[in-house]
Every structure is written in structure tokens, then in C-alpha cells.
Amino acid sequence: MADILDYAIPFLIFLASILLVQIILAKIRSSAGLPPSPRALPIIGHMHLLSRIPHQAFHKLSARYGPLVYFFIGSKPCLLASTPEVAKEILKINEANFLNRPKVANLDYLTYGSADFATIYYGPHWKFMKKLCMTELLGSRTLDRFLPIRCAERKRFLTLVLKRAEAKEAVDVGGELMRLTNNIISRMLLRTRCSDTENEADDVRKLVKELNNLGAKFNLSDSIWFCKGFDLQGFEKRLKDARDRYDSMMERIMKEHEGARRKKKEIGDEGDTVKDVLDILLDIYEDENAEKRLTRENIKAFLMFVPTTLAALIQCFEWKVGDGENGTVDMDEGPGLTLPRAHSLVCLPNEVA
Secondary structure, eight states: OHHHHHHHHHHHHHHHHHHHHHHHHHHHHHHTTOOOOOOOBTTTBTGGGOOSSHHHHHHHHHHHHOSEEEEEETTEEEEEEOSHHHHHIIIIITGGGGOSOOOOHHHHHHTTTTOSTTTSOSSHHHHHHHHHIIIIISSHHHHHHTHHHHHHHHHHHHHHHHHHHHTTOOEEHHHHHHHHHHHHHHHHHHSSOTTSTTOHHHHHHHHHHHHHHHHTSOOHHHHOGGGTTOOTTOHHHHHHHHHHHHHHHHHHHHHHHHHHHHHHHHHTOOTTOOOOHHHHHHHHHHOTTSSSOOOHHHHHHHHTOOHHHHHHHHHHEEEEESSSTTOOOOOOBOSSTTOOBSSOOEEEEEEOO
């Protein structure tokens, strides 16, 4: 009994100290003119108010406390804005104060120390990366060059749907549209389709999906201050293994591209071949006179990132949901920050006469 008390008393004192500090901080926040905030719990802050579907929990908070809510995930302060007017105030009028994303340990490691465009800190290099995206990678000239790829993949997709319609087979609409998107992106990035069997692009897609899942995992070290530096959830080994595999794969792909580029230069046969995105990035990487130099880490981190198709689907096919005439679409929401569907949209296409 004495041994239990020896451990219990210091622990209770520790909890009481944290509670006292939080009460003091709450009074300071209220006097500092901060937005309203629910009562927080020791250590975890307001994590108990969140759920598997975050936006529903945020809606409940805003309905009770107003359009601007101050809350904590662990020891990390957060701000919830839930009306267009407040969002405009934050994203447009006070843009400079909200330019940088918070540093997340998992994502920072996977992106080579925030070397990609999405997580890099605002500054000269961010401006260069933005300019690169808008002029070289996403500019109208580049997108026009890739138009034949998009048309070919859309035709392949519609042919698949037509075959399913003739065979009276259902189509997983969301899954097939995702496959279409992946094929277009992988051909634009690496000149290969990701849905072909035993295809290197498919390996890249699967590995990037694994990296994205790891990057989105909740990490205690980001949210609770005394967990910082401790790998309590065992992420370190999984992150290192996944990034090492990705790094090895991308180095091999980049060296293959570089070898092919050297051969073309040696024989003087660069011609009018359409460059993929990796070629464009390698051009900037090799350009000694570029405004800013890209590193290999920048390129590898950058590569970790459908109106006409939808119109064709509606025009060419009649769609039924379920087995009967009165089938309904399941609109249940799945967990995650990107608002995924809880269940795939599976429909039966019929060719329009």
C-alpha cells in the first residue's frame, strides 16, 4: 500500500498542477480578448470533443460557440473559422499571418524536411516554387501538350464503361474515376500508366498512397508537449522504411530519365518530344542559370502531389443505383479530413439509344 501511495501522490500532484496551469491560462485567454473556447481537459485539451469525422464535431462547436472558436488539440492551439466572412478575414485580409502550415513530424520527415511545395515555409523559395507551378507545370502551354494523353485516357475509360453496360455489369464509379485520374497523372509525370500490371508507375502510386497515409496519421509528439522527441506510437521505423523505399525508387527513375536525356543530346535527337513533368523538373535542376536551383529532394518531394469526363458519362449512359427502380445513393460520410464517402458509389450503366 505504501508503495502505491509513493507513486500515486506525485501523479496526483502532477495532474493538479496541470489543471491549475490550465485554469490560469484560461483566465489569461479570456482577458486577452481571444475567441470563446470550451472547457479543456488536462493534457489532451479538447481532443475529447472531436470524432472520427472531424467536420461534424467542428460544426457542433461552431453551433454552440459561434463562427470563431479557440480550442486545443493536446497543447497545440487551434482556431476554427466556420463562416465565409470569418474565412475571408483570415485567408485574405490577414493572409500574411496564416501563410505557413504547422509543422507535422510525420509529414516533415516524408517530404525531406518540408522540401515540397505544399509544406515549404513562405519565403523566396516558396515564391519560386509557386512561379514554377503556374508557368512550367500547370501553365496552359504545358496542359495543352498533355491534351492527347487526357483524351486517350478518357476514351479508354468510356470504352470500359460501354463494355460494362453491354455486359449488364455494375461500375464502381468512384474507383474507376480514381483509376482514370491516376493514369492521367502518372502518364504526365512518368510517361507510364499506373493501372498496367507489373508497372513501375503502379508501384510508385501504391507507395505514395502508403506515404500519404503515414503522413496523415495523428502523432502524439505533435500535440502533447512532453511527448515531443518520444516515438510512443512506433512511427519512426515505419516512416524510415517507407521513405527509404520511395527514395530508392525515385532515384532509379530519375537516373533512367537522366540517362535517356544524355543519349538524346549525344545524338542530337531532342526533337519535339513531349516532356513529362519529371523532365521539366530535371531541366530546372540542371540549369545553372536558374533563378533558384531545385535539389533532388525538391523533385522527389514534389512528385509525392473532371468536367468533360463527367459530361460524357451523363450524355452516353443512363445510370441506375442498386437493383430496383428506386435505388438511393448512400451519402454516409467516412472518416478523414478530405470528406471521403463511407461506401463506394456503385452504379449500373445502360447505353443511351
